[in-house]
Amino acid sequence: MLSVAWCTLRARWASFVGSFVALAVGVGLLAVMGQALAASTKAPVRSPERFAAAPVVVRGQDTLRVDTPIGARTAQLASPRAVPDAVVAALRALGPVTEDRSFPVRAAGGPADLVGHPWSVARFASYELSAGRAPRTDGEVVVSGEWAAVGARLSGGERVVGTVRGLGFEDAVFYTDARAAQLSPLSQQLVVEADAAAVRAAVAGSGARVLTGDERRLADAGPGRDAEALTALNALFGTAGGVTAFVSVFVVASTFAFAVERRRREFGLLRTAGATPAQVRGTVLAEALAVGVLASATGCALGAYGAPWLGEAVVDGGLAPRWYTIGGAVWPYHLAFWTGLVVAVAGAVAASLRAGRTAPAQALREASADERALTWGRRLCGTALLLAAGAAAAYTLLREPGELLHRKTYISRPMLLITAVALLAPAVVRPLTPRLPGTTGMLVRAHAVAGVRRTAAVAAPVLVTVALAGSLLGATATLNGARAAEVRERTTADFVVTSDTGKPLETAALGRVPGAVASPTAGTSVYTLEDGVALVASEARAVDPALLATTVRLPVTAGRLADLDDASIVVNEEWAEHRVGETVRVWLGDGTPRSLRIAAVLATGTGDNGVYVTAANAGGAGVDRVDVRVRPGADAGAVAAGLRAVDGVRVSSGAQWVADAEPRTDSRTRLGTFLVLGIALLYTGLFLANTLAMAAGERGRATAALRLAGATGGQVLRLAAAEALTVVGLGAVLGLAVTAVNLAGTAAALHLLAAPVTVVVPWPALAWTTAACALLALTATLIPTAWTLRRRPAA
DSSP, rough: HHHHHHHHHHHHHHHHHHHHHHHHHHHHHHHHHHHHHHHHOOOOOOOOOTTOOOOOOOOOEEEEEETTEEEEEEESSSOOOOOOOOHHHHHHHSSSEEEOOEEEEEOOOEEEEEEEEEGGGGGGTTTTTHHHHHHHHEEEEEEEESSSOOTOBBTTSSSEEEEEEOOOOEEEEEOOOOHHHOOOOOEEEEOOOSOOHHHHHHHHOOOOOSEOOGGGGGGGOOHHHHHHHHHHHHHHHHHHHHHHHHHHHHHHHHHHHHHHTHHHHHHHHHTTOOOOHHHHHHHHHHHHHHHHHHHHHHHHHHHHHHHHHHHHHHTTTTSTTTTOOOOOSSSHHHHHHHHHHHHHHHHHHHHHHHHOOOHHHHHHHHTTOOOSOOOHHHHHHHHHHHHHHHHHHEEEEEGGGGGSSSSSHHHHHHHHHHHHHHHHHHHHHHSSSSSHHHHHHHHHHHHHHHHHHHHHHHHHHOOOOOOOHHHHHHHHHHHHHHHHHHHHHHHHSSSEEESSSSSSOOOOHHHHHHHHEEEEEEEEEEEEEHHHHHEEEEEEEEOOHHHHHHHHHOOEEEOOOOOOOTTTEETTTTTSSOOOOOOEEOTTTSSEEEEEEEEEEEEOOOTTOEEEEEGGGGOOOOOOOOEEEEEETTHHHHHHHHTTSSSTTHHHEEEHHHHHSSOOOOOOHHHHHHHHHHHHHHHHHHHHHHHHHHHHHHHHHHHHHHHTOOOOOHHHHHHHHHHHHHHHHHHHHHHHHHHHHHHHEEEEEEETTTOOOOOOOHHHHHHHHHHHHHHHHHHHHHHHHHHHTTSOOOO
């Protein structure tokens, strides 16, 4: 039968083009995503930057280390400690010590990420004056780069007396050492010009770290930024790769199965000519194997071409570091090739088994219409997947509803339901196909109902695209709406004051504003050991318990906020221990261990209801926000003016603060959405073009009969367009049903977590997605139909 398969491929090559293209594109996308994942697993080791010329750097304790039964667990401290004074004194006895300080700087017309340092540390990064001189007084600075010239004045009044060539890793402003100490009293690291062994002996037991050689890079700003960027990229490409694999397998398998299903008449003739069922199956599998090998090889070549382009795109878009490149790994090509080959063969197996089991006469009789909507195998698989999807959602809602709010979950969760609905779709074609008026409407319904499996197969890619668009965008919008509602419910302050310089706020001046009740808070973290082995960091705010209730409305489920004191803590229900009165062992933002009593418990919500402690447990964090209420009888305008008169602050009204705090889609999320929906829409176009083109070819006799019965070319084209739009509408309805079920699961999770529930259905996105599918369907239908109409029908 190999010769038969080869002859079939040569004679019916046009019918295999769609399968070949779909598989090649799928393998190519899998190869690209695999290469992207391989490139995001390991970051290169950076060389020291700010301290490249420093012999030894001593850094205060910046890591929390907790011993557990399964080994030590570590976490970065929210508030690293300074090097102890006694250690500094001992280091000065060994050699010159230069204290380093870093603090944000704001300058009109300057870079947004300006950072200030003392001038004495500039030499360790090999900064050299390109113009002017070093600063000598508190009002003089040296800047890096070319954004300010010698003689210019910064918005803070400082005069630029010198410039240094920018080194690329920061935009720096250098002050005198005395002025830098005033602006940033805490020094977390210092340079020691002495023997490294002697320095280690001097700091032993203090918790400080001694950095030499390549380890000096840990004293640079954001030493883990490369690893963090790769983690984010790994999550992005992992999610996109999972969706790519799902859509690729789904569409490619459907394409092969549809192509085989349309050849029942041919199989019947082979059986009539004496071919055995095994020979029929062997022919189909040989064809699938040949197409699979060629298409998978082509896809790997496409992946090798597209992978570097994707790497450049994410770098240019600011989603990856400049050094990030894609390519070089071999395993993604093996994975993509063999996956494509297996999918190609698997897509043809079910249909070939059914064709091989059919008697010759029955096969010929079935060629014109489908007798049964669902085979037993399809019914069983679809029902099992539907039950599995429902059981998984119910289990998650009962055990861990917060899992349904994670991006990976609400992107991947629809896939099981989509597959189940696609398998069971033939059963709903008849009841969902509308009865359109007129002769055209009657013919459209008759054609759709006569071939329910064909109709369901063509509607499947529309179902996938609409369901993914609705579920992904709808879940994102629903969660953003819930988070925004939480912010509105929590915020009762009339004004919110934040720092305009990036430095901690001076609260004394704000508290003296007439008519204002100021409630200062500081952002910090607390750490706890869950189950005795997992060190978990939780965002926290250090507050004044006496003033907290005047400016914030928190969702308390147990206890009282008024009971918060220096020996207690307010937690949320997500904590393993969250009963009022229990004592929990925590570590503060600076690593200080404490045992605190739970004073109150908050609802989990969307995850933004964090932990609250008093200022005594702030762990060294400075005040970064002050919520202000206007006293009864006081003038709000006068209070606002008094607040704005304080130097270095930004004053927002409560409504403006809420609006600014609303979640917004960042560039990484937009790229992930573009990848997911772009892949789905691409496959929709490929599958629709292939299946509708084949269906239009099959309608050749029907078209000829209509022409002989007196139908004009325009009427035939309108009929074909109506059939295509009906199938797209069916797929859109099924996709909308999947969207509704998924958004209902998200809403149920929010309700269980006591978060505001406002389901957002992305109607504009669904309309555009459906319109794009309709346009693709019309193009794929009308072009071959119009080509058929060029031939004169035979009488």
